[in-house]
Amino acid sequence: MFIPLIPLIALYFSWKFYSDRASVKAAFGIVPPLRYISVDLLFAVGFVIFEFSLFGIILWLLTYYDQTMIYDLLVKYEDPSNVSGITGSGIGASLFFILLGAIIAPLFEEAFFRGGVLRFLAGKTSAVLALILSSLVFGLFHGWDRMATASIAGIFLGIIYFKYKGILGSYLCHGFHNLLLLSLIAIGGNSGSNTMDPGQAFTHFDGVYYRFLIGFLISLPAVIFFFKKNWRYVREAGAEKLQTEAAVKAD
Numbered sequence: 031m032f033i034p035l036i037p038l039i040a041l042y043f044s045w046k047f048y049s050d051r052a053s054v055k056a057a058f059g060i061v062p063p064l065r066y067i068s069v070d071l072l073f074a075v076g077f078v079i080f081e082f083s084l085f086g087i088i089l090w091l092l093t094y095y096d097q098t099m100i101y102d103l104l105v106k107y108e109d110p111s112n113v114s115g116i117t118g119s120g121i122g123a124s125l126f127f128i129l130l131g132a133i134i135a136p137l138f139e140e141a142f143f144r145g146g147v148l149r150f151l152a153g154k155t156s157a158v159l160a161l162i163l164s165s166l167v168f169g170l171f172h173g174w175d176r177m178a179t180a181s182i183a184g185i186f187l188g189i190i191y192f193k194y195k196g197i198l199g200s201y202l203c204h205g206f207h208n209l210l211l212l213s214l215i216a217i218g219g220n221s222g223s224n225t226m227d228p229g230q231a232f233t234h235f236d237g238v239y240y241r242f243l244i245g246f247l248i249s250l251p252a253v254i255f256f257f258k259k260n261w262r263y264v265r266e267a268g269a270e271k272l273q274t275e276a277a278v279k280a281d
Contacts, residue, residue, distance in 0.1 A: 057145035059196015067199055070190055074203045076252030077186050078210040079245050081179035086242030088178060131212050136204035143168045143184065144191040144200050157268035161188045183207065186256070193263040 062070075143164055151160035165188055169181030187207075190200040 057141065057149060057196060058198055059191075059194050060198070062194050062199040062202065066193075067202055070193075070199065070203055071206050073252060073256045074186070074207045075210060076249045076256070077183065078207055078214065080249035080253050081182055082211065082214050083242040083245035083249060084182070085176065085179045086239065087246060090239040090242065128209065128212060132205045132209040136201055136208055139168070140187070140191075140197040140201040140204055143171075144187060145197040148188055148191060152267060152271065157192065157264050157271065161185060161192075161264060164188060189256075189260050189264060192267045193260060 147167055148160055148164040151163055154160075155163075162185070165181045165184030166177075168184035168187075169177040169179075172180035183204075187200045187204055190203050191197060193199060
């Protein structure tokens with residue numbers, strides 16, 4: 031019922047976030063130096079593997095309560111009518127999905143979620159709370175089945191936003207992130223699960239869950255290292271806000 035209103039709500043807040051030229055300039059921030067953004071793109075690889083693996087582990091655990099869940103999701107992601115471009119029904123369709131998922135969608139999402147929601151919340155509350163809340167909204171936007179993994183991606187992109195003080199860096203990482211994710215889906219697609227009944231789909235998935243566990247363990251150190259290396263940018267954003275508030279009070 032409320033789904034058709036989402037684009038209108040997003041449009042309204044986008045207008046509020048970018049109501050003047052100064053707002054647009056502030057949202058874009060600095061141009062990321064190549065030597066720094068290249069390292070962040072490597073971290074994006076680790077986060078994609080981490081999110082993909084975590085999604086598989088969560089799904090595997092949930093299927094013990096409802097075996098039809100894995101069947102429904104595998105049909106959703108492997109049905110050619112749903113992901114024809116990803117599962118290889120044509121070069122044109124594949125290019126369209128790459129263009130949409132790795133170039134167009136990240137631009138709008140970064141402009142709204144990081145350049146809009148995160149920047150707005152960071153001006154009203156602490157940088158840490160703003161990062162968490164905006165990431166949860168970002169996760170919810172991607173649906174209940176992907177909320178956990180999308181929220182993790184939102185935290186990663188939010189830290190990149192704080193690092194470069196704008197959406198240029200987070201947009202590059204987001205686009206690369208989605209490109210890798212689409213590639214993983216393409217590699218894992220067409221396993222034949224959409225031709226199985228629910229019990230067969232569960233048995234098939236139950237036999238390969240260890241791959242997700244391996245991916246999770248391999249990527250976890252990269253995720254931890256990223257937070258240790260870059261969390262200071264969140265703290266700095268919070269400190270800058272406090273200094274600004276103190277200067278305003280002093281005046």
